[in-house]
Amino acid sequence: MAASIKTVDGARHTRILGMGSYRPSRVVPNSELVDAIQSSDEWIRTRSGIIERRFSEDHETVQMMSVESSRKALAHAEIDPAQLDCVVVATVSHLMQTPAVATLISDELGSTPAAAFDISAACAGFCHGVGLASDMVRSGSAKYVLAIGVERLSEITDPTDRGTAFIFADGAGAAVIGPSEVEGIGPVVWGADGSKYDYIRQKQSWSDVLKMEKALMPHLRMDGNPVFRWASFEMAKIASEALDRAGITVDDLDVFVPHQANMRIIDAMARTLKLPERVVIARDVAYQGNTSAASVPLAADALLRSGEAKSGDIALFVAFGAGLSYAAQVVTLP
Numbered sequence: 001m002a003a004s005i006k007t008v009d010g011a012r013h014t015r016i017l018g019m020g021s022y023r024p025s026r027v028v029p030n031s032e033l034v035d036a037i038q039s040s041d042e043w044i045r046t047r048s049g050i051i052e053r054r055f056s057e058d059h060e061t062v063q064m065m066s067v068e069s070s071r072k073a074l075a076h077a078e079i080d081p082a083q084l085d086c087v088v089v090a091t092v093s094h095l096m097q098t099p100a101v102a103t104l105i106s107d108e109l110g111s112t113p114a115a116a117f118d119i120s121a122a123c124a125g126f127c128h129g130v131g132l133a134s135d136m137v138r139s140g141s142a143k144y145v146l147a148i149g150v151e152r153l154s155e156i157t158d159p160t161d162r163g164t165a166f167i168f169a170d171g172a173g174a175a176v177i178g179p180s181e182v183e184g185i186g187p188v189v190w191g192a193d194g195s196k197y198d199y200i201r202q203k204q205s206w207s208d209v210l211k212m213e214k215a216l217m218p219h220l221r222m223d224g225n226p227v228f229r230w231a232s233f234e235m236a237k238i239a240s241e242a243l244d245r246a247g248i249t250v251d252d253l254d255v256f257v258p259h260q261a262n263m264r265i266i267d268a269m270a271r272t273l274k275l276p277e278r279v280v281i282a283r284d285v286a287y288q289g290n291t292s293a294a295s296v297p298l299a300a301d302a303l304l305r306s307g308e309a310k311s312g313d314i315a316l317f318v319a320f321g322a323g324l325s326y327a328a329q330v331v332t333l334p
């Protein structure tokens, strides 16, 4: 008779044990970008809500920003790096095809031989990472998981492209996920619509770049308006579903942390969801721009550090971006 394979039990409940973030030092106001795109501070503020953003300096690499934000998250969680079983890094701007930057980050943190890999789900990447991490802890394949969202989009954004130059920015955010006595992470609601693959993407493939007479960085390009309409209508539905699946309503919610893409999308979602006045809404996009995978953890961590949100608050995360892909979940803030 064939041997039977043992089943491993994981934790019954999971939660975010600690969070941390890293904002690059260089503050870039709209005025610095407008000439190259024939725009104005007023147009950018009115259409996107962005006042300024952060661009990284040379030493603020994807690895460096990840390690800085992770150290804060680990200290907040009171977890030693050696206790981590897995490091998941959501990013689209680590400009090395392989190996995964997660292996370098894990090693620098002192978490080797934890499993370490990158995931590519663009702006929805961090919420995918939290969902995966929670499921790993629940299934018994890991006890403590570090989920990072990090981007250095300034490097892959064309400063002369009117549709993206004022939007994208840099930063990192991290969360430590582990077992809990009570439920702290609701079911993830996620998905993708590859029929809209072209809406936000790298302009040329790496092989096309090699065929160019003079190789140029394949920058990001975006059809902003269709993305805007899709996000404003469809993402409130995904957020609602995440509330339903967690068994709560907007009346139980303390904090709303949507992807920081555009203030008008944030306002539209808040209106559609009929969020009560007292719900704190993350509006980090004004000072941080759109940092893709880093936007939700940066915004959540900012609310925790400023005291606008507190430990134990129930928060709704929802993120969306290239793919088009999306993910949402309800969490208890650490």
Ligand code: COA
Pocket: 037, 038, 039, 040, 043, 047, 048, 123, 162, 163, 166, 200, 223, 224, 225, 226, 227, 228, 231, 261, 262, 265, 290, 292, 320, 321, 322
């Ligand atoms: N500065 C000044 N004018 C600009 C401009 C700029 N940077 N970019 C476009 N315009 C002009 C257009 O030419 C157009 O002019 P027209 O009316 O004379 O034809 C007008 O502004 C409106 O352009 P449009 O593209 O329809 O603007 P918009 O209201 O959709 O706002 C974005 C543009 C990019 C701010 C918005 O579409 C957006 O935020 N999209 C979603 C981004 C997002 O959520 N991404 C998530 C995944 S990363």
